[in-house]
Amino acid sequence: MSRPDPIAMESAAPCPVCGASRCETFVRRTGVPVHQNLLFESMEAARCIARGDLDMRACLDCGFVFNHSFDASRLSYGAGYDNTQDCSGIFDDYLNELARYLVMERGVHHNRIIEVGCGKGGFLRKLVAYPGSNNTGIGYDPSYLGPESDLDGRVQFVAQTYDKRWADEPGDIIVCRHVIEHLARPLELLGAVREAVGNKHHAKVFFETPCVEWILAGRVFWDFFYEHCSLFTERSLATAFELSGFHVASTRHLFDGQYQLIEATPAETPVHAVPRKDNLLEQAREYATAESSLLQKWKTKIRHYAEKGKICLWGAGAKGATFANLIDPDCKLLDCVVDLNPRKQGRFIPGSGHPIVDYRDLPRRGITDIVLMNPNYRQENTALLKSNGIQANFVDVK
Numbered sequence: 361m362s363r364p365d366p367i368a369m370e371s372a373a374p375c376p377v378c379g380a381s382r383c384e385t386f387v388r389r390t391g392v393p394v395h396q397n398l399l400f401e402s403m404e405a406a407r408c409i410a411r412g413d414l415d416m417r418a419c420l421d422c423g424f425v426f427n428h429s430f431d432a433s434r435l436s437y438g439a440g441y442d443n444t445q446d447c448s449g450i451f452d453d454y455l456n457e458l459a460r461y462l463v464m465e466r467g468v469h470h471n472r473i474i475e476v477g478c479g480k481g482g483f484l485r486k487l488v489a490y491p492g493s494n495n496t497g498i499g500y501d502p503s504y505l506g507p508e509s510d511l512d513g514r515v516q517f518v519a520q521t522y523d524k525r526w527a528d529e530p531g532d533i534i535v536c537r538h539v540i541e542h543l544a545r546p547l548e549l550l551g552a553v554r555e556a557v558g559n560k561h562h563a564k565v566f567f568e569t570p571c572v573e574w575i576l577a578g579r580v581f582w583d584f585f586y587e588h589c590s591l592f593t594e595r596s597l598a599t600a601f602e603l604s605g606f607h608v609a610s611t612r613h614l615f616d617g618q619y620q621l622i623e624a625t626p627a628e629t630p631v632h633a634v635p636r637k638d639n640l641l642e643q644a645r646e647y648a649t650a651e652s653s654l655l656q657k658w659k660t661k662i663r664h665y666a667e668k669g670k671i672c673l674w675g676a677g678a679k680g681a682t683f684a685n686l687i688d689p690d691c692k693l694l695d696c697v698v699d700l701n702p703r704k705q706g707r708f709i710p711g712s713g714h715p716i717v718d719y720r721d722l723p724r725r726g727i728t729d730i731v732l733m734n735p736n737y738r739q740e741n742t743a744l745l746k747s748n749g750i751q752a753n754f755v756d757v758k
């Protein structure tokens with residue numbers, strides 16, 4: 361880990377969205393695990409994961425943030441990859457509300473839906489099964505596991521990556537949640553989607569992705585990790601869609617500001633695509649200045665808790681995996697990581713090798729303190745502990 365090197369500033373590497381050459385490094389980390397959501401059967405295997413570097417740069421023109429050192433060939437989004445979050449009631453409520461919003465407020469009914477990167481298919485099933493929606497759908501994801509057809513044939517799944525090969529698949533709604541941030545060249549996917557909707561001017565496209573302004577504002581250092589090589593501000597997301605031949609209808613911030621949902625339609629005439637100016641740089645520089653002292657503060661804090669008791673993390677998704685690797689890379693301070701997803705329990709965090717456990721194991725492990733990786737789950741997790749008579753203190757992440 362090192363502070364950004366001034367020599368790397370103003371690099372000539374062009375912005376993958378707008379093509380501008382003025383981009384500035386604001387996060388640099390070496391040897392980070394390339395995956396955060398890959399499941400490992402043993403601590404040894406987890407610690408042998410492929411590694412890569414983070415060189416997060418902000419475009420001075422459009423505000424897009426990207427990992428200049430990203431190498432897609434190191435990653436493998438196969439069946440061992442699991443980033444489902446719907447074991448949490450709070451997250452399932454979030455998805456139900458999003459499905460309601462699309463069906464009831466954005467007119468996604470009597471439609472053929474294509475979901476790009478459908479994961480295990482949970483959200484597409486909600487859109488198709490929504491009462492009275494009369495939707496049908498097809499989902500694409502290389503990590504999909506399950507039947508090829510479901511809901512009496514109204515929904516189908518293809519366990520492959522969505523790209524131009526599937527441009528002829530009929531559909532008038534395209535949904536894509538939490539995929540574009542994993543792609544080094546996001547305009548390629550947007551180009552494939554634009555080709556797929558062709559001249560269907562009634563078509564609607566919905567993309568959901570993290571909001572990098574939220575990460576920077578909260579100084580959430582555990583939200584910069586290898587899988588997310590492309591991070592968007594509201595404006596850079598709009599720029600990417602306009603450069604790809606879409607009109608931007610709206611952008612909404614969701615999940616307490618952590619995510620953004622853009623709605624776009626195919627433009628009949630080419631959009632006058634000038635990058636929307638973004639003043640992200642100041643925020644990125646402030647973050648860069650603060651990061652190393654923030655990491656040090658957390659290491660001291662975790663060591664303090666580990667000395668007086670036993671401490672764990674709650675949340676074995678990308679946030680928890682990144683926090684564990686940054687604060688306790690040798691697996692000496694944090695006892696374990698709790699996750700509600702039964703497929704993750706009994707497995708190990710990529711890189712650091714921390715065991716992933718069920719919260720019901722906490723008393724047996726003697727856990728006294730818990731760091732909650734996403735504050736949105738605090739109420740839910742507090743209630744789970746209380747109803748099981750488990751006593752432990754939640755450490756404030758601020």
Ligand SMILES: [Zn+2]
Pocket residue numbers: 375376377378379380419420421422423424635
């Ligand atoms: Zn740019």
